[in-house]
Amino acid sequence: MRYLIPLLLFLGLGVLLYAGLGKDTRRVPSPLIDKPAATFDLPELRNPAQRVVSKQFAGKPWLLNVWGSWCVACQEEHPVLLDYAKSKQIPLVGLNWKDDDATALRWLATLGDPYDAVAVDAEGRVAIDFGVYGAPETFLIDANGVIRFKQIGPLTPEVIASEITPRLAAMGVQ
Amino acid sequence: MPRAVFALAFVLLASLAHAIDPLPFANEAEERRFQALAQELRCLVCQNQNIADSDAGLAKDLRKEVFEMMRAGKSDDEIKQFLTERYGDFVLYRPPFKASTFVLWVGPLLILVAGFAIARGMMLRGGPHPDLPGPIDDKVDR
Numbered sequence: 001m002r003y004l005i006p007l008l009l010f011l012g013l014g015v016l017l018y019a020g021l022g023k024d025t026r027r028v029p030s031p032l033i034d035k036p037a038a039t040f041d042l043p044e045l046r047n048p049a050q051r052v053v054s055k056q057f058a059g060k061p062w063l064l065n066v067w068g069s070w071c072v073a074c075q076e077e078h079p080v081l082l083d084y085a086k087s088k089q090i091p092l093v094g095l096n097w098k099d100d101d102a103t104a105l106r107w108l109a110t111l112g113d114p115y116d117a118v119a120v121d122a123e124g125r126v127a128i129d130f131g132v133y134g135a136p137e138t139f140l141i142d143a144n145g146v147i148r149f150k151q152i153g154p155l156t157p158e159v160i161a162s163e164i165t166p167r168l169a170a171m172g173v174q
Numbered sequence: 175m176p177r178a179v180f181a182l183a184f185v186l187l188a189s190l191a192h193a194i195d196p197l198p199f200a201n202e203a204e205e206r207r208f209q210a211l212a213q214e215l216r217c218l219v220c221q222n223q224n225i226a227d228s229d230a231g232l233a234k235d236l237r238k239e240v241f242e243m244m245r246a247g248k249s250d251d252e253i254k255q256f257l258t259e260r261y262g263d264f265v266l267y268r269p270p271f272k273a274s275t276f277v278l279w280v281g282p283l284l285i286l287v288a289g290f291a292i293a294r295g296m297m298l299r300g301g302p303h304p305d306l307p308g309p310i311d312d313k314v315d316r
Binding site for chain 2 (some may be wrong): 030
């Protein structure tokens with residue numbers, strides 16, 4: 001009995017610290033899940049005369065992928081995006097975040113271009129509205145313009161299979 | 175001489191207090207308000223820094239955003255709300271007191287109180303440890 005309380009306290013502390021061990025503190029849960037996505041009207045990277053307007057994607061689900069040619073993890077993610085784009089499941093929209101247009105274009109020319117549209121967010125204003133704090137980040141936005149899922153860090157085939165495909169299926173997209 | 179050292183210390187400290195990118199402040203009061211606000215906001219890229227100290231691109235953008243909101247006549251609370259709507263409470267170095275942060279705020283106090291209670295219980299209950307010499311009998315020396 002005498003040692004029971006210290007032992008319990010020690011075990012409690014141990015459990016608490018152990019639970020913290022595997023956690024990635026860089027992943028901050030977004031308060032924007034299940035909230036309407038911010039709207040934007042930005043120039044199209046591949047054709048500056050054109051605009052990419054968030055409204056044009058309303059009515060069906062779409063993916064918004066935040067990337068930059070300066071971002072190493074984006075390069076790692078790129079083959080996954082190229083592969084996903086082949087499925088033509090839903091539109092894949094790029095948000096080119098704080099990048100240089102010429103470098104970004106060269107990046108797409110070299111590595112391939114998976115995007116249905118690429119919006120240029122040179123000042124990072126739209127990224128702030130989406131609560132972006134690192135690239136890559138990917139948002140799944142439903143037909144009503146509500147953010148349903150956010151991937152922080154590169155998309156992987158596993159994340160697509162476990163997080164995106166089931167949500168799309170629930171929305172009626174096969 | 176001490177005065178010169180003092181002055182030098184002030185100059186060095188002042189250089190630390192300034193944000194990394196100069197913003198066009200109208201007056202000192204505005205700059206002080208900005209600095210106070212920026213020091214309360216966490217930079218999400220380098221999480222152990224506030225946005226006043228961080229040199230990350232995002233921190234710079236957020237400083238600009240905060241400055242422009244101040245210019246637009248937004249209150250400190252409105253600016254903090256704008257950022258928490260996007261980044262969550264994590265962006266605030268002083269998280270608000272609410273149900274989800276209850277343990278964070280009250281936990282340490284509870285542990286302290288529990289510690290005192292346990293210590294008190296042990297002192298009252300235990301009496302002198304059997305291995306320790308008993309109370310000194312002061313009559314012996316007198």
